[in-house]
Amino acid sequence: MSTPAVILVGPPGSGKTTVGGLIAERLGLELRDTDADIERAAGKPIPEIFLEDGEPHFRALEADAVRRAVAEHTGVLSLGGGAVLDPATRALLVGLPVVFLDVALAEAVRRVGLDVPRPLLAVNPRQRWRTLMEERRPWYTEVARAVVTTADRTPDEVATAVLDALERHPA
Template sequence: MVLAGFMGAGKSSVGRTVANRLGVGFLDTDVELERDTGRRIPDIFATDGEQAFRALEAATVTRVLDEFDGVVALGGGSVTVPAIRAALAGHHLVYLRVSPAAGFARVAGSDRPLLAGDDPRGTYAALLHERAALYDTLAAATVDADQSVADVVEAVLATLETGPSARKDDPS
């Protein structure tokens, strides 16, 4: 199972609990990328730029999707990378849909590189709006992530009982 959604959707918190409930491992691709590179994501953005980060992300995510058999939490921007979208084929992807208000409240004050600038709240809302269609198109199921973690976990687990994990048409 793969969890996708924008920053602040709760992919890591929900993913750890879902993995525990299923008796499988959990892997956050952002943490894995930092482990692979020995660098923090904000440092990669600041030094190398977003394009270089996305290339590193693609390598990490495609490897993880190929090798890891558990619950995977993607970085919020992973769905913007064509190679990652292609690698998601055949995986049960659950989109944790968060509202701009709830998501921003969860990440406000963090060192998220894409939110640097004069209007982080506006930037958050704009990026979320830009990516929403990608998340939706790739998802086998969508869960409202504005709920409590416990409620989101239950909803995510219920998606496993609803049938095949086929995704909608790939927008690549």
């Protein structure tokens, strides 16, 4: 069974898509983002899915998108921030080259911006982000082969750190 070369997990604003793109370019692979897969399949943006269909429906779409991507994609894979909420997804990620991009609150808020439509951060984004991280950090850590801190690093430096971490922690 082939699996993705690198799987990135982390909260909104951690740089999964940006760093994933850089890693994919360096390795000569394609980047796949499960949030983009969900939007393409649903025919609408994630905030609309949350609003019109509810979070449980979105989470079901997300679990399915991750399952398919892990089975089909051999490049770099970026998972949505909440993908680790699903126990089946966490079980699926065990033993795979997963890296948790750990980002500080202030940096995430600066990167995400407060005008970007993120349904789970709509009300009191700083407090909500902090709460999400408290809930999700144990799961990000559980599925990760390595943790890379993004603080005071450029996306290029984070990409290098991810590749170095995977070299130090092979399967």
